Amino acid sequence: MTAVAIPGVDDAPTTHQRLLSWVREVAELTTPDEVVWVDGSDEEWDRLTEQLVASGTFTRLAKKPNSFWAASDPDDVARVEERTYICSQDPDDAGPTNNWMDPAEMKATLRELFRGSMAGRTMYVIPFCMGPLSADEPMLGVEITDSAYVVTSMRIMTRMGTRALEKFVDAQGNERDFVPALHSVGAPLAPGETDVPWPCNETKYITHFPETREIWSYGSGYGGNALLGKKCYSLRIASTMGRDEGWLAEHMLILKLISPENKVHYVAAAFPSACGKTNLAMLEPTIPGWKVETLGDDIAWMRFGEDGRLYAVNPEAGFFGVAPGTDYHTNPNAMRTIERGNSLFTNVALTDDGDIWWEGMGEPPAHLTSWKKQDWAPGGEELSSHPNSRYCTPMDQCPILAPEWDDPKGVPISAIFFGGRRATTIPLVTESRDWQHGTFMGATLSSETTAAAKGKVGVVRRDPMAMLPFIGYHAGDYFQHWIDTGKRADATKLPKIFYVNWFRRGEDKRFLWPGFGENSRVLKWAIERLEGTAAARETAIGYVPSADDLDLTGLETDRADLEAALAVDVEEWRAEVPMIEEWFDKIGEKLPSSLRAELEVLRQRLA
Numbered sequence: 001m002t003a004v005a006i007p008g009v010d011d012a013p014t015t016h017q018r019l020l021s022w023v024r025e026v027a028e029l030t031t032p033d034e035v036v037w038v039d040g041s042d043e044e045w046d047r048l049t050e051q052l053v054a055s056g057t058f059t060r061l062a063k064k065p066n067s068f069w070a071a072s073d074p075d076d077v078a079r080v081e082e083r084t085y086i087c088s089q090d091p092d093d094a095g096p097t098n099n100w101m102d103p104a105e106m107k108a109t110l111r112e113l114f115r116g117s118m119a120g121r122t123m124y125v126i127p128f129c130m131g132p133l134s135a136d137e138p139m140l141g142v143e144i145t146d147s148a149y150v151v152t153s154m155r156i157m158t159r160m161g162t163r164a165l166e167k168f169v170d171a172q173g174n175e176r177d178f179v180p181a182l183h184s185v186g187a188p189l190a191p192g193e194t195d196v197p198w199p200c201n202e203t204k205y206i207t208h209f210p211e212t213r214e215i216w217s218y219g220s221g222y223g224g225n226a227l228l229g230k231k232c233y234s235l236r237i238a239s240t241m242g243r244d245e246g247w248l249a250e251h252m253l254i255l256k257l258i259s260p261e262n263k264v265h266y267v268a269a270a271f272p273s274a275c276g277k278t279n280l281a282m283l284e285p286t287i288p289g290w291k292v293e294t295l296g297d298d299i300a301w302m303r304f305g306e307d308g309r310l311y312a313v314n315p316e317a318g319f320f321g322v323a324p325g326t327d328y329h330t331n332p333n334a335m336r337t338i339e340r341g342n343s344l345f346t347n348v349a350l351t352d353d354g355d356i357w358w359e360g361m362g363e364p365p366a367h368l369t370s371w372k373k374q375d376w377a378p379g380g381e382e383l384s385s386h387p388n389s390r391y392c393t394p395m396d397q398c399p400i401l402a403p404e405w406d407d408p409k410g411v412p413i414s415a416i417f418f419g420g421r422r423a424t425t426i427p428l429v430t431e432s433r434d435w436q437h438g439t440f441m442g443a444t445l446s447s448e449t450t451a452a453a454k455g456k457v458g459v460v461r462r463d464p465m466a467m468l469p470f471i472g473y474h475a476g477d478y479f480q481h482w483i484d485t486g487k488r489a490d491a492t493k494l495p496k497i498f499y500v501n502w503f504r505r506g507e508d509k510r511f512l513w514p515g516f517g518e519n520s521r522v523l524k525w526a527i528e529r530l531e532g533t534a535a536a537r538e539t540a541i542g543y544v545p546s547a548d549d550l551d552l553t554g555l556e557t558d559r560a561d562l563e564a565a566l567a568v569d570v571e572e573w574r575a576e577v578p579m580i581e582e583w584f585d586k587i588g589e590k591l592p593s594s595l596r597a598e599l600e601v602l603r604q605r606l607a
């Protein structure tokens, strides 16, 4: 018998032995005042949101039903990549792109940080499932957290609570595996101490144990640091599962493209954080007769189906989207989704009449409360909203949600797009010659850094497959896994790979391509390439359309801009080669020789 009596710890609505003993172990380590097993009910949501309003974390919005505004600690606004670790037994399994620490050493460090870290707080136990609950093998996890904000966010972002817990025992009565994901904001309360609206700790650790499939996150309450089903489970841990089991976990949106003849194609696209996934996922085509439906905006899990095609499932149930820049012109479907309420807004501005506002939403009102909780008026120096401010909203409110979004089989992918944010060099769209060349495009993807991670913004870095911060193992092994995936498949059934760049700029720094809904012209061209009906010119870097190969009906863009957006500038590409070489040298011995060979081909074609 243990000496600790923590209310709630034994009120477990499950008999799952591993779960029960882990929950007890964590409660004894972190010493919360009580333990609450999260059921995901409406009553629970009401209770937690009211409590968060009372503690000053949430402000209820008068203008959006059942929706809330939150402002984080000004230092807890984005993922912290330099505090993110892959703790494999062998440092070589984390590779040159991840921070590494020995798992035993990391656990010893973390155990001291977590000791008593939930004092004065409630410990919530959130059973969740990534991907459809009806899957043959539901992908289960449990997040333990001392943050009610995290509980409410996880309710939007995942299938959680009782309906997930029911899956912890299979039809034969066997206990299923789950990923234990432990989170604390790292802000214990002394008896009588009043809480702050956004508790967190200066010390932060976002740590992953790929061999034991565990996650420990400490010190942050924000987004990808704290909602552990998202980047930590569905990308870092899932990518290692995928390596071992022969599937792919990718930072990709999933969309359904419907032609005027009602032909359906599914497309997956990987762009780095804050580079346009959510926008493309919910695109409103500007070309008449074409339609897009959404299946996911951030993560895709892809496996081969019985027919040999690659099928994608979105593990999430909500959108955690970048707020600034989102409005009825750029992303009307995101606006309609949040208009329906039941949403959380973090680090945007609050209007005096109880609505939200952010940069890019048209004319600002005369007075706002900024994300820093200060009076704000138009014309000042500071932004009203943090550039990485986010809306968190349920997927099933999206007016263009594809009906098959919850199908455990997933959808067969026809095309994969890789894309980044590059002011120069990368044309609007390039088609790869084959899977290996497409893998090379993904492996050498580059992008200017954004506000989605702490650090300098606007610096060009390699971001392979938009997964640099999310590959849970050695990047060289990850590239090999991509190559092997292609080799295992019937080449005629593999998705075709394209490389896009919506962000190329003219000499005067403005974007050459109007983007957003106009990106449908690029989607259409790609689909026509699959069907063999669109033209392209073969260049040193792959197949690139001439302006007239795109459907330009109704497009107002200047012809010269369009041609500049599509240009393959050999000089710029020659300058790119040594950067790719440097990147490949960083990957080291594990770089697949086939990718080295692709670089040689590129060099020769540019000569």
Ligand SMILES: Nc1nc2c(ncn2[C@@H]2O[C@H](COP(=O)(O)OP(=O)(O)OP(=O)(O)O)[C@@H](O)[C@H]2O)c(=O)[nH]1
Binding pocket: 271, 272, 273, 274, 275, 276, 277, 278, 279, 280, 297, 298, 320, 321, 322, 324, 325, 326, 330, 452, 502, 503, 511, 514, 515, 516, 519
């Ligand atoms: N110029 C231009 N900007 C775009 C385009 N698509 C998206 N953006 C802007 O890029 C920013 C990020 O877009 P999102 O769609 O939220 O990016 P994301 O990839 O989903 O980001 P994460 O949620 O961080 O993974 C927003 O400010 C958008 O307005 C485009 O086609 N052209």
Ligand SMILES: O=C([O-])CC(=O)C(=O)O
Binding pocket: 078, 079, 222, 223, 224, 225, 230, 231, 272, 273, 274, 298, 320, 452, 453
């Ligand atoms: O993880 C987050 O905080 C938000 C996100 O989607 C990303 O950065 O790609």
Ligand SMILES: [Mn+2]
Binding pocket: 251, 272, 273, 274, 298
């Ligand atoms: Mn993302």
